[in-house]
Amino acid sequence: MTTQRTSGRRKQAMAAAAVVAALLTTAACGGGDDNKSDGGSKTGAAGFDAANNKVAQASLAKKGGELKFASAQDADSWDTTRGYYGMAWNFMRYYSRQLVTYKNVPGKEGAELQPDLATDMGKLSADKKTYTFTLRDGITWEDGKPITSKDVKYGIERMWAQDVLSGGPVYLRDVLDPKGKYKGPYKDSDKEHLGLSAIDTPDEKTVVFHLPEANSDFLQMIALPSASPVRQDKDTKSKYMLHPFSSGPYKFDSYSPGKDLKLVRNDAWKQSSDPFRKAYPDTVSIKFFTNANVMDQRLIAGEYDLDLNQTGMSPQGRTVALKQHKANLDNPVSGFIRYAVFPQNVKPFDNIHCRNAAIYGADHVSLQTARGGPVAGGDIATNMLPPSVPGSEGQKYDPYESAGANKNGNVDKAKEELKACGKPDGFSTTIAVRNNKPVEVATAQSLQASLKKVGIDAQIDQFDGSQTAGVIGSPSNVHKKNYGIIIMGWGPDFPSVQGYGLPIWNSKYILDSGNNNFAMIKDKSIDKLFSDYTKATEESKQTEIATQIDHKVMEGGYYLPFVYERFVNWRGDRLANVYTTNAYSGQYDFVNLGLKSTK
Amino acid sequence: MTELSKSEAAINEPSVASPAPSSFLEVRDLKVHFPTDDGLVKSVDGLSFQLEKGKTLGIVGESGSGKSVTSLGIMGLHTAGQYGKRKAQISGEIWLNGTELLSADPDHVRKMRGREMAMIFQDPLSALHPYYTIGAQIVEAYRIHHNVDKKTARKRAIEMLERVGIPQPDKRVDSYPHEFSGGMRQRAMIAMSLVNNPELLIADEPTTALDVTVQAQILDLIRDLQKEFGSAVIVITHDLGVVAELADDILVMYGGRCVERGPAEKVFYEPRHPYTWGLLGSMPRLDREQQERLIPVKGSPPSLINIPSGCAFNPRCPYADVPKDNVTRTVRPELTEVGGRHWAACHMSQEERERIWTEEIAPKL
């Protein structure tokens, strides 16, 4: 691989290029768009934030046309069992169906579940351990054959074959088979390869789940695409991701990894069997880019309709868009919290007062600015529960007054805590940060600067971002490298405290490798709360526990939250029936997007 | 030393400008100046001479004396293709066979190059194009001036190679310059120069880059060919030994000017300029045992931008103080006749020079 000859001053030149490109785009557009921020525009864009938690231009959606996604990154896998990217889960609903799925409505309600392949939300036994689902009539595979209970079971069983089908979420496996007795369908001695005892398929239309322990999030788990049905004769194992066999309104037409993907209408799918997927366009395509700036330029130029990743525009594209095309932008909360975490196995962060010193010493406004400011970065996060997760109190719960009195840092308070920690003169430590995220490096630098004021001398260590799991996922390596502060972020797999906090706060998730509980939280009361949560059936009780867990985490001083992340996402002029949903943390509900014109 | 050939009237007194000279080649008051950032470089500053067909003129001088510039001036190569460089300023007259070259149409001069006047260069390795065969280069030279097909031209090339003494010419014609030895290369160069039977041949240091033994062969070759083709030849060299063998007349240049000229035997046996004495002193002699080291002319050649006032040679001349009133440093000496067709430019009186030559210089040589 080679790069073409360029000067060593490439960075400056790139910056210069961006400026010029921005100016040119501005000039080329000649102010064709008006700047009325909210009232919609001549080009047909619905207005700034018009699709954020509300539906924009639903009535303009027409049947037909090609919906064009652009993406700077391919999915980790299009195999329903293996994908873990949020955008992949969202997109998978085009070609896969689940027993239950999210409602096709914007915002908070969009995270609520409704029956999909099943006729209802399942019959729950009295002991809350048995769920029985009946399949709808008229549900078919792309070759017209009906989807059976066995297909559902087989699809879920694939989750056990982690040695072949790695990458996806395994909540169901842990819930249905916590002892790991089942070896997966590929090593299954059952002649139908349906040996998983936790699922019964008494007939073609009935699926029965037997849970060893009740779990209040069980429905959330079977709503994940990893619980989609897979037909055994179509299972190409690791190659399934190249052409998943469709149960949804669209099917794979062509896919060239890293280049493009095209879905066409699945003629076997019947609208009558699926009341939630609108399936407006005839074709859905994705074009993959390697350069996010170029992709943003093309979005702005109208060549593509939206960004598949839904993780915000690049800084240059965003600047241009905010100035010229504000009506085409939405500014949703992503569900991610960006934060610094203090591993307790690195001294002196074993002492809560030293952790508190760092939290009080931090300048939250400058951290927010480093993240991109209130619009592109997000609001200052005051606790660790994302706003999209039930139980979140948002900035109302602010134990460190991070968004209030101490938002610019409180040196006196920090010094007090240092004294209490036995380090009145401060101490030195290391901040670990991924080198492939410029924003994170910027926050590390901001944090370094404010900590210096209180006497904490922090060195920044940038590590290879693609090796994250290996570098900071190993507690012994974290200890060895003296990583007292790790810059990270986390988002919910499904909107619940369990789907968000379990891997990062529960003591049993402390792993020797691939660890995500970086703070090494071993708090029995937190573990107990999680266990209570899974048993709780009432929603109000669940919400209450979620809030309690958040409080416990904040009181432990394990985290310094930066922002409740926000994105600035592009919404093309052609899009209709657009809305963000909490189900996918502020992403648009892809499967219900339509086009205003079929051309 | 071999007997010097008797010269006839190859060199006449510089004549007053007359439009139609009778000589085959006549150079009149030639000046070649190069403007540079440091000032005007007067490489040739008023040079005149004549040359008849069948005769050989040796131009002798140190490097930077203007001898090569003179030859390139005659060939018209100062004005051709001097891209972007500041053009040489050339004045005077160069008459070749009735044509005045400096005022002639450049394309006409180009057509004369190679055909009526040809040149042999000092280093045949660098003067021959390394990427083309000897044959191709000779063929090209021939076909510029002769409308013949390649085959005929090739025959001619082989003929010429044979003539200059290259063995197996029909094979060597397809060799590249680097496949030849130095002497062979110079022979090939000569073959190329003579392929069009030029009437004037200029050999610029033809033997300098060659071994001593090969030098003699090349000089013999030039002499033989001159007899055969009857061309006029100008041999340019810093080595009096070279012209001793060849030249009918000798012109000694110093600082862009002629300091002495005359028939070869006069210049050799009765030189009348201290610089010529110096050159003779620094000449290796084959006929005498070398008893002391060669005596080079002391000092270095003059700057051509600031040529010393008076006699240009005065800073290096051991006799600069012989003439009275510091005249060597103030007045430029004119060429004056010191004998039959023999001129020298020196402030010392004839008698003094004769005395110094016979008493002080000649015995040491």
Added chain:
Amino acid sequence: MLAYLIRRLFAAAVMLVVVILVIFSIFFLIPKWAGVDIALSFVGKQADPASVEGVREKLGLSEPIYTQVWMFFKGIFAGRTYSSGGDVVHCSAPCFGYSFKSEQAVWPVLTDRFPVTLGLALGAAVLWLVFGVAAGVLSALKRGSLWDRGAMVVALSGVSLPIYFTGLLSLAIFSFGLKWIKAEYVPIGHSFTGWLGGMILPWITLAFLYAAMYARITRATMLEILGEDYIRTARAKGLREQVVIGKHAMRSTMTPILTMLGMDLGALIGGAVLTETTFSLPGLGQKVLDAIKNQDLPFILGVVLITSLAVLIANLVVDILYAVIDPRVRLS
């Protein structure tokens, strides 16, 4: 000449092996020394021990490095079968590895993307040779003139401005602004004019950078050659100036230009990363960038190999051309 060729080919093969070994070391050994488990970078957010083990098994990570290298070489000639956990993937010869990230054999992807890069490199090369060399010759002949100064300023800017700048600029002006060109790659088999339309901006952008370099080198070389004795000889023969420049001087000037061309083409065929990413051309360069971003080792290895091969072949071709142009080289 034949012995020379064989020697060069052998050296090239040895180089390739060394390259493979180095790449293997970089990706497998160095993380090991640094105490990082690379298998972890192949699994998702929830690093399940079974999936980590699966990756190890598939990639043969638990095998000693020499076995891994041997398997790789064997795969090139005999094909290779990967199996783990009841899943069997066959990668037929020539197997340059198999990516479990995208479930593709490396070789077909490389051959699919190669024509894009080749078309880009060759098209641009034609442009930059024509314009670069012409501008360089003109500059040399008119040294010090307004043309010369102007051309060299443009050349300097061409050399200093990265593709990121010129590429985005040309896209912004011609594609997004004036909308003259729809900058989208169309395979040449689908539509020739579409292909031309998609390639024209990348060609010009890439050629601008290189033409600038070629103009500078042409000018410098030409000036040097014009001072050579054999040019004076050519004039002394009575050759027309056009022939002196066009034949005698040009032939010599071509030597360094060809050397450069060989190197540049070799390097570009390995992937014009910046141009391809800027213009979203699905070539090797874009692939390798993707592969690096995704830690898709087999592709990185494959593209590096292709690049090395391209550079080695380019070197070989240059050496042969050299011998054709310059007879002095033939001796040795």
